[in-house]
Amino acid sequence: MHNLTFRSDYAHSRNGLTAVGSLILDIFGVDIKPLDRLGHDPSVIAFGWWAGENLVANVSLYERRLWLAGKQVEAFGIQSVATRPDWRNVGLFGDLMRRALHYAEQKSELVILATGTPDLYRRFGFRQIEEVRFVSRHASHRSTGESRELSLESDDDLALLNRTFANRAPTSLLASACDHPALFMLKAKLTPEIKLLHLPDLDAVVATKEEASSLFILDIVASNIPTFADIVSAIDFDGERVEVWLTPDCLSWQPDEEHTFDNGYMVRGPFAPEGQAFMLSDMRI
Structure with missing residues (x-):
């Protein structure tokens, strides 16, 4: 050709x-x-x-x-x-x-x-x-746990991330992905506002970002998915609003609001959650 x-x-x-x-x-x-x-x-x-x-x-x-x-x-x-x-x-x-x-x-x-x-x-x-963003306006934000921001420049932190990914559980049974971590890592590397927080008490890594008075939970990597309340209480955040960009059925939490939006996804073939309130992780390029 x-x-x-x-x-x-x-x-x-x-x-x-x-x-x-x-x-x-x-x-x-x-x-x-x-x-x-x-x-x-x-x-x-x-x-x-x-x-x-x-x-x-x-x-x-x-x-x-x-x-x-x-x-x-x-x-x-x-x-x-x-x-x-x-x-x-x-x-x-x-x-x-x-x-x-x-x-x-x-x-x-x-x-x-x-x-x-x-x-x-x-x-x-x-x-x-269409996907859905899930919002809480009444979460308790007092930090009761420990969190540490990871650096992708640190060999030790990268090893911790890879170990956590190797044993990750699905964040949702309705709609979630347990893909290879390459796109997750690249999104974090290329997006300075994204923080990868290690929550040792929960044995979890959470991808987050903050804008004004809002906290965005973008992904959760853990062998046992913590509850929404435990995650928020472990993060040092004093804002008024938390958005979860994941399907929340495994988070023991009912959102106050749901906002439908087009996040760019297209599918070909059967997609069982179609028409329901869900969101796949946005940690991809």
Whole structure:
């Protein structure tokens, strides 16, 4: 095709990782080099068109391990969808999407992606799903436990994170993910306002951010999911509002408010929680 070479053998080679990283940086301004230290997802499969040593178009799949409506579901996510400007409008994107979906269909009925341009994906059978943010305005914020902010620059803290991920429980049985930590780590690395708090009394790591008088709980990594009250009481936060960006059925908590919004997710295939109040973790790029 247009003197290009199709390849699907490069996702984990040094040259392949460099080429994908260069493409993503050039198109989206996102630097994925930190994953060289934090850890790449070994389940990634890349499909790409190459002009010599130059990757000009890419679509990648990665395995997703989900809990949906009380059942464990193996699915695929789509990521790193990019085409260099000089090679657009010649069919590369559509070709790679069809190849990726054909591969995924052999192993799973469900494929998920996140996008700000949903119209690009409807023709491939994807549909948008709405998520829900869960809000408490009356939580007790007096700190009764201990928390420590982790640093991804610390080898000890990174080892602690990886140990915690290795034994993580689902944050929800209605809708949650227990994926490889690569995207979680990258989101934390590239978003300075996100804090990774270790709560030793709860044997948990919680991803949070604060804005004005609001605390946002973005993800919880633990072998036993703590209650909402225990998490909030362990964090030194004196604001008036807590938003949980996770499905809260395992948190022993009833939110005061629920706010529906479009967080960019699209699905292809059966998605059991569709139409219910849920949210998958936003700790992804």
